Each structure stands twice: as C-alpha cells, then as structure tokens.
Amino acid sequence: MGILNPKKELEKEAIVAGLLKEKGLSITAPRKLILSLLMKEHGPFSAEEILKKLPKNSCDQATVYRCLNQFVEVQLVNTSFLEKDMAHFEYNDPHHHHHHIICKICKKIESFHDCLMEKIELGLQKKGYRDIQHRLEIFAVCENCAKG
Amino acid sequence: MGILNPKKELEKEAIVAGLLKEKGLSITAPRKLILSLLMKEHGPFSAEEILKKLPKNSCDQATVYRCLNQFVEVQLVNTSFLEKDMAHFEYNDPHHHHHHIICKICKKIESFHDCLMEKIELGLQKKGYRDIQHRLEIFAVCENCAKG
DNA sequence: TACTTTTTGCAAGCGACTTGCATTAATATT
DNA sequence: AATATTAATGCAAGTCGCTTGCAAAAAGTA
Secondary structure (H helix, E strand, O other), rough: OOOHHHHHHHHHHHHHHHHHHHHHOOOHHHHHHHHHHHHHHOOOEHHHHHHHHHHOOOOOOOHHHHHHHHHHHOOOOEEEEEEEEEEEEOOOOOHOOEEEEEEEOOEEEEEEOOOOOHHHHHHHHOOOOOEEEEEEEEEOOOOOHHHO | EEEOOHHHHHHHHHHHHHHHHHOOOOOHHHHHHHHHHHHOOOOOEEHHHHHHHOOOOOOHHHHHHHHHHHHHHHHOOEEEEEEOOEEEEEOOOHHHHOEEEEEOOOOOOOEEEEOOOOHHHHHHHHHEEEEEEEEEEEEOOOOHHHHH
C-alpha cells in the first residue's frame, strides 16, 4: 500500500508526526510506528498484539509499553480493561466516540457508537446478546485536586 | 457489635450462608468472612485491603483471591479496574446499582447512583469535577456462544 | 557541527495474582 | 452419628504483564 501510493503515505506520516508534536512528544521511529498502527487498525489491542504487528525488531517490548503509557497520558490513546490482567489500547478518535462489548465466552470484542444504557441493552438483546452486564467508570480531577 | 447483639449477628450469618448456598457454593469460614465484610463495608476494595480487614491469620492471600473470583463468577461481587494493575471488588447489591468516579490525582473513589452520561457529566462539573472522562464496558454472551 | 536532552534496548526486577500439592474441612452416604 | 467422598485451604513456589536502571543511540537545540 505504501509502495503503491508513496504520496499518501508521506501525508499520513506528516499527520502522525504532527499529532506527536502537538502533544509535546518528540518524534521517534517507535512512536511513529505505534501511533500509525493504532490509527490504521481499529483495536483495542493488547501491548503484546501491538508488538507482534510491528515490523520485526523495529522496537522493544519496553518501548511499546513506554510509548503507550505516554500516549494515554496525552490522551492520544484510551485504555480499557476488557480482560482481567491485561490492558487494551486504542486510538482515541474524538470524532468516533464509542464503547466496547466483549463476549464473556469467546472474548470477541465489538464496538458500538451509541451511548445510552437502556437503549444499548435493549438493542443488544435484540441482536442476540444475553446475560448483559455493563461497567461504567469515570475518571476526573476532583474539586480539591483541581484547586491545588 | 456482635457481642452487643448476638441475635442480629446470627441473622446476618444466616443471610450470608443462604447467599452462598443459593449460588451453589459450599459454606466455609473464609467465604463467610469475606462475603460479610463486603456486605457490611462499601468498597470497592482491593484484594490486599480485604485481606488486611479480615481477622489476623483468618485466611490466606490465595484463599482471598480464590473466593473473590468465585464470587465474581456467580455475580455476588463486581470487579472494577479503577486503578491499572489492581482489581477492586465490591458486593453486587442489585437494589443499589451505582457507578464509581475516581480522582485522577488523589485516587479517591466515590459512587453515584445515576446512570445517564450527559446528566452525569453535567452534574459532576457542577460539583467541581474537571477533566472528566468516562469508560463504559459491557460484558455479555454473544448470540453464537448463547446457542452453543 | 557540536552540545544537551530524551529515548531506546537490554536484562533484571517487581508485584498482583495463580497454582501444585499435602492437609483439613465440608458435604454426601450409610 | 460415623464414615466416605468431595471440595476448599494454606503454604510456597511460580507465572506473567508490566516497569526500571543503565549504557548506548538518536532527537532536539544552538
């Protein structure tokens, strides 16, 4: 794909570099690789999956974790804990806000773009989902900490 | 408290034992201790916190984890991943459905009993919370797996 | 280009959680 | 109620996702 259309690839590179700069991160090979991977493929992916998807020996496991944590900090990436014991990461596209539903048995992950509990659960039941549970967690800075 | 009102304590014991039986779990000392702790105090608590709250040497770390996982399986307890790297556990009281908000900085956890995104975020802003993010995860059995 | 700062790779380390196994306790059976 | 059977517990060792210290390399800066 990059070979077939080098112009477009260069544009994408520029976008990725721009995002990194915007967030105050220096532009390095691993950071570009990881971020463009996450922007191209729709996760959520575990760190291990990301490492496997990168070109062989292009970057170390430790670097993957370090980059992902930095991306989360600057809100380029969202974390979720769909599976116990393992974080999943996904590019945070503000224009495509969505949530995940993971099958308790086969662990298949799907996304949906709606955001209202009752509506969601009814819709999912009609789709054939059973035994639906949800978890909503909110992260914020409290009044006290916002002052300090 | 148990000493002051032994009758009420016995009643509570019976409730806890009843819940365990209802869920097909045998009634053991550690299970009774952990479940009644979670029913009495409102978490969410980490496994470590639970272990510390139990009477000294009343049960092993491994047992705490084993019990908690069983409780989650039978839906007596809910898990949340408010902090990366550490699960939190809480008694699943169907009459007091609620969610959690954790401060990004001081990690203070509060619960709220409302359940509508926009309403929630507006209300929290008025309460002084800033930089609000939320995470909603849904767990269910998909059509395929429900068949099998 | 030379200097300073940050990032990376590697390997060792950490910590939450799990597991194998012998012992002990809970349920089922008689 | 006593015994047999099955399951749960404690202990210690192990696993695994993730982090970190440090020297080398690459980015940013002048």
